[in-house]
Amino acid sequence: KETASSLSHTAGEEVKGCQDPGVGSTSRNGSSSDGPILAFPSISTADFQFDHEKASDIIIEKVEESMDMLGNAKLVLVDLTRGSKILSLVxxxxxxxxxxPKKFFTFVGDITKLYSEGGLRCTVIANAANWRLKPGGGGVNAAIFNAAGPDLEVATKEQAKSLVPGSAVVVPLSSASPLSSKEGVTHVIHVLGPNMNPHRPNCLxxxxxxxxxxxxxxxxxxxEGFLSIVR
Ligand code: AR6
Known part of the structure; x- marks a missing residue:
């Protein structure tokens, strides 16, 4: 099992692995001159069993399309381990x-501890949600709802009751949530991806x-949700 310190060490290497030491040094000090960052997990590629090659092509295509609209904002694809296949492909x-690589890079770490364990301050994080927008269920959804505390469930219900596959909802996080106070997260964006797992709803x-x-x-x-926050 990786410890907190090995995770943050790994994360630094991962950023350098993008051949951009500049990103590593500026984003890891949390300084306010950094633009806003969206950290997102690879949607649908674990519990929902979506093909990694196809998913990585789509991530690249959609990142490329957003590049010109980002201004000083950045996008970061996150996964838990250095061995992540989706991170390597992307x-x-x-x-x-x-x-x-200053505007888009990959990072190894727990998306709920990016600042405290990885030194990377991300004001917005995305969640690979379920259609009911419920806590639990495992994966990144359980991790984010656990880390955010009950505030996230309440704030989520104020925005939406459910999601259809392919949609997202932006949820402002109260400053009382530990994700906000410890990690500096101001918004969670829930995203529902396509499901290829026959044991989950809406299997394709x-x-x-x-x-x-x-x-x-x-x-x-x-x-689009991220850009609507940072614009
Ligand atoms: N930090 C960063 N990345 C993570 C973390 C974490 N704490 N936990 C998982 N990942 P998944 P899906 C990565 O299964 O395939 C849920 O139960 C993981 O390695 O969370 O879209 C929901 O309730 C993978 O790369 O989401 C839904 O029912 C990525 O996050 C269903 O799973 C997505 O894995 C959604 O399945």
């Missing part, structure tokens, strides 16, 4: 496409034509 494809039974359309919509909604 890093390689981002390099191939010459995506600006391997229909990747529909699945890719839904995942494209999900990232487009996520990045």
């Amino acid at each position: 890093r390689a494809k981002a390099a191939q496409k010459n995506i600006n 039974d391997g229909d990747y034509v529909k699945g890719c359309q839904i995942l494209q919509k999900a990232y487009a909604s996520l990045f």
Whole structure:
């Protein structure tokens, strides 16, 4: 098991792995001159069993489309381990496409502890949610609801009761939530991706034509939601 210190160490290496030491040194000090950062997990690729190659193509495509609208804001794809297949695929494809590593990079760490354990201050984090917008269920959803405390469930209910696949909802977090006070998170954006897991609702039974359309919509909604906050 990785400890907190090994996670933050790993995270630093990961940023440098993007061949951009500048990003590592500026974003890790939490200084206010940094632009706002959206940290997001890879939607649908774990519990929802979506194909990693296809998902990584879609992440790159949607990141590229958002680049010109970001201003000084940044996008960061996060996963828990250095061995993450989706992070490797996305890093390689981002390099191939010459995506600006100051505006988009990958980071290894727990998305609920990016500042306290990784030194990366992200004001907005995305959640791979379920359609009922309920806490628990495992994965990043359980981690975010646990870390945020009951405030997130209340604030989420004020915004929406449920999500359809491909949509996102922006939820402002109260300053009393530990995610806000300890990590500096001001908003959580819940995103519902396409599901390929027969044991979960709305399974697409391997229909990747529909699945890719839904995942494209999900990232487009996520990045639009982020831009609506930072604009
Ligand atoms: N920090 C960063 N990344 C994480 C964390 C974390 N704490 N936990 C998981 N990941 P998943 P899905 C990564 O399964 O496939 C939930 O139960 C993980 O390694 O959370 O969209 C919901 O309630 C993977 O790369 O989301 C839904 O029912 C990514 O986050 C369902 O799972 C997404 O994995 C959604 O499934």
